Amino acid sequence: MTRIIVALDFTDLNQAFECVETLSPAHCKLKVNNSLFTRGGPEFVRRLVDLNFDVFLDLKFYDIPNTVAQACAAAADLGVWMLNVHALGGLMMLRAAREALNPYGKKAPCLMAVTALTSYHEAEWTSLGFKKGIEDSVLSLAQLAYDAELDGVVCSAAEAALLRQRFGTSFCLVTPGIRLPEDAKDDQQRVLTPEMALASGSDYLVMGRSITRSSDPSALLMRLNAELSKQRTDEQNTDRSL
Numbered sequence: 001m002t003r004i005i006v007a008l009d010f011t012d013l014n015q016a017f018e019c020v021e022t023l024s025p026a027h028c029k030l031k032v033n034n035s036l037f038t039r040g041g042p043e044f045v046r047r048l049v050d051l052n053f054d055v056f057l058d059l060k061f062y063d064i065p066n067t068v069a070q071a072c073a074a075a076a077d078l079g080v081w082m083l084n085v086h087a088l089g090g091l092m093m094l095r096a097a098r099e100a101l102n103p104y105g106k107k108a109p110c111l112m113a114v115t116a117l118t119s120y121h122e123a124e125w126t127s128l129g130f131k132k133g134i135e136d137s138v139l140s141l142a143q144l145a146y147d148a149e150l151d152g153v154v155c156s157a158a159e160a161a162l163l164r165q166r167f168g169t170s171f172c173l174v175t176p177g178i179r180l181p182e183d184a185k186d187d188q189q190r191v192l193t194p195e196m197a198l199a200s201g202s203d204y205l206v207m208g209r210s211i212t213r214s215s216d217p218s219a220l221l222m223r224l225n226a227e228l229s230k231q232r233t234d235e236q237n238t239d240r241s242l
């Protein structure tokens with residue numbers, strides 16, 4: 001099973017499809033952001049699902065509980081594998097999202113919460129009126145997601161170890177901000193390598209430009225999948241011998 005989610009951060013639908021054509025559902029899952037969704041709509045998502053890709057619909061729903069519940073059901077009807085909502089919407093909203101997906105049973109998408117966007121600086125966060133700093137707020141928001149029985153959170157790999165320790169192994173952690181040692185950081189501030197992110201407790205790694213800018217995305221994904229699955233096996237063997 002692959003742990004890599006490729007972020008299709010393209011502004012042009014044809015370019016996005018050209019990239020998808022070089023990829024295989026056996027080697028990666030795909031993330032559709034709100035820019036691409038606004039251009040391509042449900043049709044675009046359905047095409048990816050029809051190609052057998054697991055799709056993470058990254059639309060970060062944030063509204064009153066009833067509206068978010070309706071949006072979650074609409075995403076589930078598209079057959080996506082994962083979707084997300086903002087934990088800042090509060091416990092009632094998170095519970096409404098969870099309940100909206102219950103009728104889908106085992107076919108329900110993984111329901112994830114966004115805690116604090118990594119683009120916030122500490123000063124900007126407190127200027128919004130929050131009494132706690134970002135890290136403590138992330139913990140409180142993840143606790144809300146956990147209490148509402150969401151499947152997990154999207155977080156920085158730098159927070160993954162703390163969240164893993166607090167919420168245990170069945171709480172899913174999806175981490176962006178991943179770079180290969182040879183890559184540029186671009187606009188990301190705190191980046192981790194795939195190996196470091198997995199070691200700190202991430203379940204799924206969101207990787208955009210490291211993959212989409214590569215001359216051979218498919219070969220790169222195969223290499224990364226092999227390295228990550230070896231690392232996971234080594235970690236499990238170490239755990240057993242302790």
Ligand code: C5P
Nearest residue numbers: 007009117118176177206207208209210
């Ligand atoms: O190209 P790169 O690997 O930096 O892309 C990271 C992806 O993860 C982008 O789609 C970005 O929007 C998303 N993301 C992020 N930081 C977050 C949440 C999502 O970089 N906190």
